[in-house]
Amino acid sequence: MSCVENEGAQVNVARLVRSARYDAKQTQAGLAVRAGVSRGTVAAIETGARSPSWEMLSSLLAAAGKQMRIELEPLDDDVRRTVAAHAGDTGAADDLSMTVTLMEGLADLEYRFEGIAAAALLGAPIAVADPIELALPDGPEAVAWLTGLVRTGAAAVTPLGRKYPLEGVTTAEGVARLIELGEGGRFSLEIWLRTFAVRFVPAEDTRRAVLVAGEHATLRAQPLHEIETTDRDAARVLRLLREQAQDARA
Numbered sequence: 001m002s003c004v005e006n007e008g009a010q011v012n013v014a015r016l017v018r019s020a021r022y023d024a025k026q027t028q029a030g031l032a033v034r035a036g037v038s039r040g041t042v043a044a045i046e047t048g049a050r051s052p053s054w055e056m057l058s059s060l061l062a063a064a065g066k067q068m069r070i071e072l073e074p075l076d077d078d079v080r081r082t083v084a085a086h087a088g089d090t091g092a093a094d095d096l097s098m099t100v101t102l103m104e105g106l107a108d109l110e111y112r113f114e115g116i117a118a119a120a121l122l123g124a125p126i127a128v129a130d131p132i133e134l135a136l137p138d139g140p141e142a143v144a145w146l147t148g149l150v151r152t153g154a155a156a157v158t159p160l161g162r163k164y165p166l167e168g169v170t171t172a173e174g175v176a177r178l179i180e181l182g183e184g185g186r187f188s189l190e191i192w193l194r195t196f197a198v199r200f201v202p203a204e205d206t207r208r209a210v211l212v213a214g215e216h217a218t219l220r221a222q223p224l225h226e227i228e229t230t231d232r233d234a235a236r237v238l239r240l241l242r243e244q245a246q247d248a249r250a
Contacts, residue, residue, distance in 0.1 A: 034063035086125035097214025155191035
C-alpha cells in the first residue's frame with residue numbers, strides 16, 4: 001500500500017490520488033501534464049508502487065482541483081472510539097473457549113494465553129490469528145499432556161524455525177529435545193486446525209493469569225501489564241487499555 005506518514009498519520013495515497021482524478025474526470029496523462037510529472041509517475045502512485053512526498057501529493061491533488069485539509073484530534077482518540085465500540089464483544093473468548101474445550105486436558109493445566117491472543121481476551125479490538133501464543137507450566141503434568149496428544153495423533157509438533165515435524169515426541173526426553181530445537185524455547189503445536197506457538201515457563205509465571213469467561217470454558221490470559229508486542233497498532237491499543245485500567249484503580 002502506498003502511504004505517506006507524518007507524525008503518526010497515515011494516508012492511503014493510491015486511493016486518494018485515484019479518487020481525485022476520477023472526480024476531476026481526468027486521465028492519468030492529463031493529470032500528469034497539469035502536475036508537471038510523467039504519466040508513469042501517476043500510474044506508479046495510483047498502483048501503490050511509489051510513495052510521493054507531501055509536496056508531490058499536494059501538486060497532484062491541486063491538478064485535480066483538490067486540496068488536503070489536516071484536522072488534529074486528541075492523541076489516541078481513534079483508538080478510544082474503536083475500544084469503546086468493541087466493549088462487550090466476547091467473540092475472541094468464545095472462539096478460543098471452543099478450541100480449549102477440544103484440546104482435552106488443557107483446562108486442567110495452569111496454562112495461559114499470551115501476546116495478541118491475551119490482549120484480545122482482555123478486551124483489545126485485535127484479531128486473533130495463528131499462531132496463538134500459549135504458555136504451559138514447566139512440569140510433568142504439562143509434559144504428559146503434550147506427549148499424550150502427539151502419541152494419539154491428535155496433534156503435531158514442530159520446532160519453530162524448522163519445516164518438518166519432530167518424530168518420537170512421546171517422552172519427557174522428546175519434549176526436552178523439542179524445546180532445545182525451537183527458537184527461544186518455542187515450538188509449534190498444530191491441533192484442531194489451529195496452530196499455537198508454545199513455550200514452557202516456570203509454573204509461577206502461568207499462575208499469574210486473568211480469568212476470562214468464554215461461551216464454552218473459562219480461559220486464562222496473560223495479565224495486561226505483561227503483554228508485549230512489536231505491532232505498532234496493537235501497542236497503541238495496549239497502552240490505552242493500561243491507562244484505562246490504571247484510572248479505574250485510582
